Amino acid sequence: xxxxxxxxxxxxxxxxxxxxxxxxxxxxxxxxxxxxxxxxxxxxxxxxxxxxxxxxxxxxxxxxxxxxxxxxxxxxxxxxxxxxxxxxxxxxxxxxxxxxxxxxxxxxxxxxxxxxxxxxxxxxxxxxxxxxxxxxxxxxxxxxxxxxxxxxxxxxxxxxxxxxxxxxxxxxxxxxxxxxxxxxx
Amino acid sequence: xxxxxxxxxxxxxxxxxxxxxxxxxxxxxxxxxxxxxxxxxxxxxxxxxxxxxxxxxxxxxxxxxxxxxxxxxxxxxxxxxxxxxxxxxxxxxxxxxx
Numbered sequence: 001x002x003x004x005x006x007x008x009x010x011x012x013x014x015x016x017x018x019x020x021x022x023x024x025x026x027x028x029x030x031x032x033x034x035x036x037x038x039x040x041x042x043x044x045x046x047x048x049x050x051x052x053x054x055x056x057x058x059x060x061x062x063x064x065x066x067x068x069x070x071x072x073x074x075x076x077x078x079x080x081x082x083x084x085x086x087x088x089x090x091x092x093x094x095x096x097x098x099x100x101x102x103x104x105x106x107x108x109x110x111x112x113x114x115x116x117x118x119x120x121x122x123x124x125x126x127x128x129x130x131x132x133x134x135x136x137x138x139x140x141x142x143x144x145x146x147x148x149x150x151x152x153x154x155x156x157x158x159x160x161x162x163x164x165x166x167x168x169x170x171x172x173x174x175x176x177x178x179x180x181x182x183x184x185x
Numbered sequence: 186x187x188x189x190x191x192x193x194x195x196x197x198x199x200x201x202x203x204x205x206x207x208x209x210x211x212x213x214x215x216x217x218x219x220x221x222x223x224x225x226x227x228x229x230x231x232x233x234x235x236x237x238x239x240x241x242x243x244x245x246x247x248x249x250x251x252x253x254x255x256x257x258x259x260x261x262x263x264x265x266x267x268x269x270x271x272x273x274x275x276x277x278x279x280x281x282x283x
Contacts, residue, residue, distance in 0.1 A: 119249050141277040150269075155251060164250050165262075167269060184249055185265035 031057040032138075035066070037125040038176050039110050040079055047071045051078035054091075054110050056127035063115060063127040065091040067108075117153060118166070122181045126168060129153060129181075133163075146170060153184070211239050213256070216263040226275035233271070236264045 035055035042051045051070045056063050068088045070081025081087060113125050129151035131138045140149045148169040155162040166184035170177040216239075225232060240246040240261060250258045273280065 141273050141280055143272055185262045
């Protein structure tokens with residue numbers, strides 16, 4: 001029983017640790033999109049409120065995670081500062097040889113978003129799937145009164161690179177809505 | 186009882202007058218030869234229903250591509266491309282205008 005408890009405690013301790021990233025200063029004017037899949041973390045601060053906004057932006061052919069921090073007397077003031085692109089930092093490397101960057105380690109409890117294989121019916125952030133390789137196909141479209149868009153998914157199993165396409169649709173009209181995978185083919 | 190028998194006979198007679206003819210099964214090359222354009226926008230639902238019936242017959246409607254054989258994946262992909270080309274193009278006429 002003691003051994004079992006020790007294993008459970010170790011597992012919990014391992015699972016509870018925060019994700020850590022290198023924070024790099026970058027020029028977000030290179031981005032193809034505005035901030036998507038925005039997550040916010042607001043905490044009290046000596047100056048009032050501190051707001052950490054983490055979001056996804058599409059740069060070149062890939063989604064990247066960015067973060068901005070704002071301070072203000074109110075939550076809305078702090079968060080409007082945090083979403084300002086001039087205050088943004090990338091949390092992963094973007095073409096390192098082309099960018100002069102100041103790096104620092106940051107850790108966060110906000111859920112990590114990254115591109116991964118999805119299945120029909122999954123509910124996801126839109127930046128969990130790649131944008132279409134053809135820029136003209138990246139635009140949102142309307143289907144049954146829902147905002148939808150196409151995505152691509154690279155499947156490299158069995159030594160054959162297959163590219164699947166699919167459709168995701170926003171669950172509601174909010175800018176930070178999650179999306180459902182309604183088709184993949 | 187007599188009324189029921191008459192109704193059944195009448196309904197069967199009706200069926201006999203309008204025999205159901207299933208749509209032909211399409212091969213992959215049949216699908217590959219299907220060309221759609223904005224002229225088909227009035228029939229999006231009917232075309233979609235026909236293509237989904239083809240997928241249903243092969244038991245691959247709504248199946249994720251990674252769960253399909255290579256042949257079925259290609260067949261499904263071709264059918265879905267036609268369906269979504271019509272759905273997207275017909276409902277969003279300004280999408281491809283520069």
